[in-house]
Amino acid sequence: MLLNFLLLTVGIAPPTGVRAYDAPDDGGGVIIMEWQLSSDDAILDGYEIYRSGNAQDFEKVGYVGKGTNSIEDETEDGKKYYYKVTALKDTLRAYSEISLPAMSSAQWINRTKLNVLLAMLILGSIILYFVFGARKGKQLFIRKIAGLQAIDDAVGRATEMGKPILYTTGLESISVISTIASLNILGEVAKKVASYNAKLINPHFDPIVYTVAREIVKEAYNTVGRPDAFDEGSVYFITDTQFAYAAAVDGIMVREKPATNFLIGYFYAESLIIAETGASTGAIQISGTDAIPQLPFLVTACDYTLIGEELYAASAYISREPLLLGAIKGEDIGKLIIGSLLIIGSILGLITKFPVLNFFK
Amino acid sequence: MNFIDRLTTINRKIIYLVLAIVIVIPLIFPSPQKVRVMAPVEKLFNAVDTIHEDKALIINFEYDPQSQPEVEPMGLAVLRHAFKRRIKVLVMSLYVQPLGLAKSALDQVVGEINAESKSNPDSIIYGRDFVFLGWQPGFYIPILGMGESITNVYKTDYYGNKTDTLTLMKQTKNYNNVELLVSLAVSDIPIYWVAYAQNRFGLQVGAGVTAVSAGDFYPYYQSGQFTGLMVGMKGGAEYEELLATRLNIHKRRKAGETLSSITFAHLTIILLIVIGNVGFFIKRRKR
Amino acid sequence: MKRTLPLILLMIFGGFGILPFFIPHPKIQNIDSFLRNDLLLILYAFALVLGLGSLLHVHVNKIKHRGQNWQYSWILIVTFIVCSIIGLFGGVSGTGPLPTRIGNFPFDIQTIYLRVEVPLGSTMFALLAFFMASAAYRAFRARSTEATLLLTAAFFVMIGILPLGDKISHHLPSFAQWIMDLPLVAGQRGIIFGIALGALATELKIILGIERSWLGGVE
Numbered sequence: 001m002l003l004n005f006l007l008l009t010v011g012i013a014p015p016t017g018v019r020a021y022d023a024p025d026d027g028g029g030v031i032i033m034e035w036q037l038s039s040d041d042a043i044l045d046g047y048e049i050y051r052s053g054n055a056q057d058f059e060k061v062g063y064v065g066k067g068t069n070s071i072e073d074e075t076e077d078g079k080k081y082y083y084k085v086t087a088l089k090d091t092l093r094a095y096s097e098i099s100l101p102a103m104s105s106a107q108w109i110n111r112t113k114l115n116v117l118l119a120m121l122i123l124g125s126i127i128l129y130f131v132f133g134a135r136k137g138k139q140l141f142i143r144k145i146a147g148l149q150a151i152d153d154a155v156g157r158a159t160e161m162g163k164p165i166l167y168t169t170g171l172e173s174i175s176v177i178s179t180i181a182s183l184n185i186l187g188e189v190a191k192k193v194a195s196y197n198a199k200l201i202n203p204h205f206d207p208i209v210y211t212v213a214r215e216i217v218k219e220a221y222n223t224v225g226r227p228d229a230f231d232e233g234s235v236y237f238i239t240d241t242q243f244a245y246a247a248a249v250d251g252i253m254v255r256e257k258p259a260t261n262f263l264i265g266y267f268y269a270e271s272l273i274i275a276e277t278g279a280s281t282g283a284i285q286i287s288g289t290d291a292i293p294q295l296p297f298l299v300t301a302c303d304y305t306l307i308g309e310e311l312y313a314a315s316a317y318i319s320r321e322p323l324l325l326g327a328i329k330g331e332d333i334g335k336l337i338i339g340s341l342l343i344i345g346s347i348l349g350l351i352t353k354f355p356v357l358n359f360f361k
Numbered sequence: 362m363n364f365i366d367r368l369t370t371i372n373r374k375i376i377y378l379v380l381a382i383v384i385v386i387p388l389i390f391p392s393p394q395k396v397r398v399m400a401p402v403e404k405l406f407n408a409v410d411t412i413h414e415d416k417a418l419i420i421n422f423e424y425d426p427q428s429q430p431e432v433e434p435m436g437l438a439v440l441r442h443a444f445k446r447r448i449k450v451l452v453m454s455l456y457v458q459p460l461g462l463a464k465s466a467l468d469q470v471v472g473e474i475n476a477e478s479k480s481n482p483d484s485i486i487y488g489r490d491f492v493f494l495g496w497q498p499g500f501y502i503p504i505l506g507m508g509e510s511i512t513n514v515y516k517t518d519y520y521g522n523k524t525d526t527l528t529l530m531k532q533t534k535n536y537n538n539v540e541l542l543v544s545l546a547v548s549d550i551p552i553y554w555v556a557y558a559q560n561r562f563g564l565q566v567g568a569g570v571t572a573v574s575a576g577d578f579y580p581y582y583q584s585g586q587f588t589g590l591m592v593g594m595k596g597g598a599e600y601e602e603l604l605a606t607r608l609n610i611h612k613r614r615k616a617g618e619t620l621s622s623i624t625f626a627h628l629t630i631i632l633l634i635v636i637g638n639v640g641f642f643i644k645r646r647k648r
Numbered sequence: 649m650k651r652t653l654p655l656i657l658l659m660i661f662g663g664f665g666i667l668p669f670f671i672p673h674p675k676i677q678n679i680d681s682f683l684r685n686d687l688l689l690i691l692y693a694f695a696l697v698l699g700l701g702s703l704l705h706v707h708v709n710k711i712k713h714r715g716q717n718w719q720y721s722w723i724l725i726v727t728f729i730v731c732s733i734i735g736l737f738g739g740v741s742g743t744g745p746l747p748t749r750i751g752n753f754p755f756d757i758q759t760i761y762l763r764v765e766v767p768l769g770s771t772m773f774a775l776l777a778f779f780m781a782s783a784a785y786r787a788f789r790a791r792s793t794e795a796t797l798l799l800t801a802a803f804f805v806m807i808g809i810l811p812l813g814d815k816i817s818h819h820l821p822s823f824a825q826w827i828m829d830l831p832l833v834a835g836q837r838g839i840i841f842g843i844a845l846g847a848l849a850t851e852l853k854i855i856l857g858i859e860r861s862w863l864g865g866v867e
Contacts, residue, residue, distance in 0.1 A: 027672040045537055063509040065537055065562040106673045113670050120848070127849050131858060177847045180854065184861040207699030208692060214702075216861075233706045237699030241765070243772035255717060269573075269776060276779035279786070280373060290843045292836055293573075297780075300787040308839050309846030315861050323858050327849045334845045373782040380781045397814040397821065426766050427773060579829075595809065620811060626777065627806045633785035634799065641789045 012087050013039040014094035015047060015069075020083045020102035025113075028077045028106030033062075034070045035096060038087040041066050048086040048093075049073065055082040055098055075104045123337075127330030134326030142325055147286050147304035148317045151185075154284050155192040158259035164199035165189070166258040168249055168274070169213060170265020170289065171205045171242060177312065178290045179209055182265040183216055184315040185288070189262060190220035194229060201252060202235040205245045210237040246270035250277040263287040263302065264311065267294045275301035288314070365647075368640030376633060383629050387621035394620050395602065401582055402599040405567045405589020406607075408541050409442050416540035417449040417533045419507075421554070422463035423546035428571055429462055434597035434616035435569035436463075436545050438604055440470040444485050445608050449529050451539070453494040453515070455503060455550060460496055460519065467493060473612060488527040495519030504553060508536045508562040536562040541588065545569040549577060555586045569596065594619050655857045662855035704728070731760065801827055 015035040023030035033049055049062035049071055062071050075081055080101040087094040134140060158165045167189060169182040186202070193200045202217065204210035214235045221230040238248045250273065253261065261278040263271070263285065271294040278285050279301050287298040288306030299305045306314065309331065316324030398406075412418055420439060424432040443450045452467060454460050471485045478484040485491060494515040497503045506514035511533060512524045524530045532538065542564055544551040551568035558564040565588045570578055572593030582590040591600055597616030604610040661683070668680035707721035715721075735757040737746035748756035790796040807813045808824020853859035 025672060027674045027677050063535075065508060065535075065564075067563050068561060071561075106675075108671055108673050110670055110672045117670055123845065123848060124852055127852055128856075131853070177850050181850060184859070187861045204699070207695035210699045210702065211695050232702075233709055236702040236706045238703065241769070243769040244765075247768075247772055269773065272779050272783060273772060273775055276783050279783070290847075292839055292843075295839070297783070300783045301779075308843040312846035312850045315859060319861070324853065327853050327858070331845045331849045334848075335842060338841055338845070371785065373786075376782050376785055377778045380778055384777070394811045396811045399821070426762065427770050624810045624812050626781075627810060628812075630781050630784050631803060631806060633781060634788045637785050637788065638790055638799075641791075 012044065012089050012092050012094045015085045015087055015096045018083060018085055018096045018099040020081065020099040022102060022104045023072060025107055025110040028104050029074055031073050031075050031081060031083075031102050031104050032070060033073060033083050033085070033099070035085045037067070037069050038094065040087065040089070040094075044087050044089050046088060048088055050084050050086065052082045052098075053079060055101075058082075058084065077104050077106060079103065123330075123334045126333050126337075127327050130330035130333070131323050131326040134322035134329075137322070140322065140325040140329055142313070142317060142328060145306065145310050145313065145317055147288060147306045147310065148314055150284075150286055150304050151189060151318070152192065154260040154262075154286060155189065155196060155198060157284060159196040159198040161259045163259035164201050164256055165193060165260045165262070166249075166252060166256070166278075166283075167200060167202045167262040168265065169202075169204060169209055170263075170267050171245065171270070172266035173206050174208045174212060176266050178264075178266045178288075179206075181311045181314060182288070183209070183213060185262070185264055185318070186213060187216045187220050188315075188318045190217040191224050194221045194224045194226045197226075197229065199231075200234045201256060201258060203238045203245075203249060203252060204236065205238065205240055207237050207240070210235065242268060242270055243273075246273045249274050253277050253281050253283070257281050258283050261285045263289075263298065264306070265289065266291050267298070269294075272297035272301060278302075365640050365643050368636055369644065371633075371636070380626060380629055383625040384622045387625060388618065391614075391618035392621055394598075394617065394624070396595065396598045396617065396620060398599045398602055401587075401590040401592070402596055403589075403603065405543070405591060406442070406600060406603045408565060408567055408588045409439060409448070409543070410446065410607075412443075412446070412448045412540045414447075415532070415538070417451055417529070417538060418443050419451045419453065419539050419542040421542060421544040421546070421550070422452065422454050422459045422466070423456065423544060423548065423550045424462060425458055425547060426462070428547045430619075431571050431594055431597075432545050432547065432569060433462065433466060434594070434614075435591050435600060436466045437470055437612075437615065438597060438600040439543055439545075439569070440466060441473075441610050441612060442600075442604055442608065444470060444474055444490070445604075445610055447490070449533065450491040451494055451511070451529075451533065452491065453503070454496050455500055457496055464493065464519070467491070488522070489529060492524065492527055492529050493519040494524070500553075501557065504557045505561065508558065508564075510535055536564045539564060541565045541567060543567045543569065547571050547574065549574075551578065551587065552581065555581060559586065594623060651860070655860075659855055659857065662851070700728075731757070734760065801831070 015038045017034075017036035019034045020031055023032050035047075038044060038047075044066040046063055046065045047068070048060055049064070050058040051061045051073060052058040061073055064071055073081075073083075080103050082101055083099045085096045087096075155165060167186055169179055169186065172179050174180065174183075190200060192198075200217065202213060204213060214232075217235050218227075218230050221227055239245050252258075253274075254277065258278075258281070261275075261283045263275060263278070264287065267274075267289055268291070271289070271291070275285060275287065275298055285302035286304045286306075287302040288311040289295065289298060290308045290311060292308075295305070295307060299307075313328050316328055409418060418439075420436065420443075422436060440450065442448075452463055454463055471487075471491070475484045487493075494511070495518055497514055503514050512530050515524050518524050518527070536558060542554055542558065544554050544566065546568065547570070551566060551570065554564070554566045559566050566586070567589040568578060568581075568587050569591040570593075572595075575590075575592040578587065578590060578592075581587045591597060594616045598614065598620050601614040601617050604612075605614075664679065664683060668676050671677075704725065707724050709715070710718045710721045711725075734746065734748060734755065736744075738744045738748040738756050739746075748754060748759075788795075788799060788802075790799055804820070805824045805827055807816065808820045808827075813820040813824065850859065
């Protein structure tokens with residue numbers, strides 16, 4: 001009661017220091033409005049924001065709660081806008097001064113992402129240095145990756161037993177790196193299958209991946225000189241629903257009883273359902289994924305698992321192409337740099353607040 | 362086949378059968394276990410419990426039928442808490458699919474309370490005590506728009522009533538009249554409430570999420586952006602425990618009932634691992 | 649030309665994939681939006697037609713040659729045709745020209761989804777619990793020191809998160825939480841760094857045409 005009386009008599013304090021400016025590092029169409037909170041902020045309902053093109057006819061464009069001192073307003077690029085802010089409490093209003101005019105525009109560079117660009121250029125340069133350095137014929141060592149070593153034996157086993165090989169590329173689209181890596185391995189596996197005259201079953205979740213995989217397998221058969229042996233029905237699309245796909249693959253495993261299962265790509269919760277069904281049929285299973293939550297399941301249920309970047313290294317590992325091996329060496333150097341920076345940054349962070357660390361935010 | 366061999370080669374059908382029994386029997390004969398309440402759930406409970414008389418609670422339902430068993434108990438618990446304390450409740454969704462589930466939860470809790478109430482003041486009356494706002498398109502539009510005016514965003518409620526004619530909506534204009542929002546979600550929707558409603562309007566946000574997705578939300582709880590967090594069945598069970606011990610609400614504890622199943626399932630898996638390892642070590646020694 | 653044209657297209661579109669991240673200007677963002685939201689959808693639609701064609705081709709062939717379990721292929725083809733007709737002409741919730749209700753029994757595509765697809769999906773999801781048990785029994789052996797450490801941590805976490813854990817020791821839930829907060833996250837982060845670098849290297853190799861196995865091998 002007393003408060004209301006005082007408010008009616010004295011009124012509320014307006015916000016001050018109103019400032020409007022073009023939002024930086026964006027595609028335009030946004031002006032940022034900032035102000036200093038009213039000294040009566042604690043009792044206010046909120047703030048109304050008004051805008052005008054000529055500093056005279058103002059229209060309301062926004063509302064924020066008390067305690068908030070900025071807003072982003074959608075505007076037309078190249079047009080001048082004037083702003084004012086009103087503190088409000090019930091029917092009471094207190095207007096700020098009018099801001100200087102502001103104009104929004106689009107920027108060509110997002111400066112907040114310069115650190116990412118710099119990191120990408122440095123790491124990319126290191127990788128490319130080793131890629132092209134490998135052209136000079138330098139022998140590059142790559143450690144043994146058990147899962148990839150086993151591909152030959154796994155395909156051979158299936159051929160001897162007269163049973164098919166099942167290959168699944170996971171549940172993601174072609175835009176995901178692990179799917180591309182999986183397709184690279186599919187090409188190599190298809191070549192071996194064609195050479196040994198074995199049977200390949202390759203069901204797909206994504207129709208675009210299916211179309212690419214079909215061409216890869218067909219090309220693999222052509223490469224080993226067996227175009228007539230390619231079976232159109234060996235590579236096919238099933239469904240793009242997660243558990244329907246899992247059910248279909250499980251059904252294939254139980255009916256066709258493949259001797260070897262390749263589960264290579266990006267998986268979700270269905271990974272264990274597929275892998276454990278494969279294990280129950282007695283097949284040898286080689287899996288590979290960069291889906292971290294699914295790694296424990298695949299490691300448990302499969303004989304060999306390619307973890308994360310081992311999957312990406314598969315193409316280089318199998319082909320032993322110097323250019324591709326050079327890229328792996330570049331990755332290793334990159335990891336060394338990141339690891340060193342982490343240790344240095346941690347020590348610096350513990351000792352002192354080093355301003356340059358803000359660069360990494 | 363000797364005993365040691367049997368230890369390491371138990372038929373998987375037997376394993377499935379044993380697991381099915383230990384999961385199903387506690388569900389048929391439920392016996393809610395006393396559960397230790399951890400800080401994230403207690404914080405959320407206290408936040409709901411201390412909502413002022415003139416403020417409202419928004420409950421945002423964002424789960425689908427597949428995650429309903431895990432998240433619905435949380436929703437029922439928060440609704441029972443709110444109605445017991447006579448807190449005004451607004452219910453809404455940002456997508457269409459959860460609407461049916463939200464209605465089902467509301468109908469259940471309101472039906473329970475009204476079956477026991479003896480008079481109108483004791484009952485939960487639509488429009489006076491709670492409003493089911495429903496859904497509006499645009500995802501960000503309701504989140505931001507409710508900061509200025511809820512009835513502008515939701516001109517009609519789920520049942521087609523004009524919201525500005527409802528008693529509750531006359532007192533609840535925007536987030537200033539809302540003290541807390543609890544988002545029950547299977548995706549990262551609670552994070553959007555923090556990013557838009559909390560940052561812009563200072564709204565307190567709590568969350569109830571599935572156990573699988575919990576890792577994404579703990580940083581927000583640790584930074585204080587979430588005023589409390591319920592995770593999975595256990596989170597729901599902890600809230601039910603608080604309802605029983607602090608507010609004397611002894612309704613069916615759907616989440617608590619499953620804890621027995623989860624406990625026995627975990628123990629069964631541990632036992633199987635131990636059996637397998639015992640057989641493995643004995644075999645290895647013999648060699 | 650058969651290999652050169654795809655490589656040129658790859659370089660152009662691969663480059664356009666990176667630019668919008670650094671350049672917020674609408675001229676670049678609009679191209680990116682067209683590529684991602686429009687062009688990709690058109691590609692997907694055509695690929696879907698091809699995919700569905702391949703699915704039907706496989707099953708029609710099975711029926712023709714009386715392959716193993718050919719009867720189930722009939723079920724697939726019939727349900728495919730029926731659901732397509734209901735979905736295309738019946739509307740999402742029965743609002744289309746084709747009637748999708750007999751008395752109180754609806755069979756519009758939304759009902760089929762909620763009453764058939766969702767329960768089936770939930771059932772498959774529920775199988776996970778059983779498969780976890782059989783996989784754990786079969787594979788969790790303390791073969792080495794690392795495996796033993798892993799098993800011990802697993803036991804602590806599995807018991808710690810239950811009410812039973814609190815009964816055994818008041819410190820067990822906190823210790824289980826510590827395992828999930830620190831060692832687990834640290835290990836995950838290491839793998840994430842490796843994956844990020846590997847992805848960068850793979851993308852560079854593909855965009856620059858160094859990696860060509862997706863084309864069917866190097867010329």
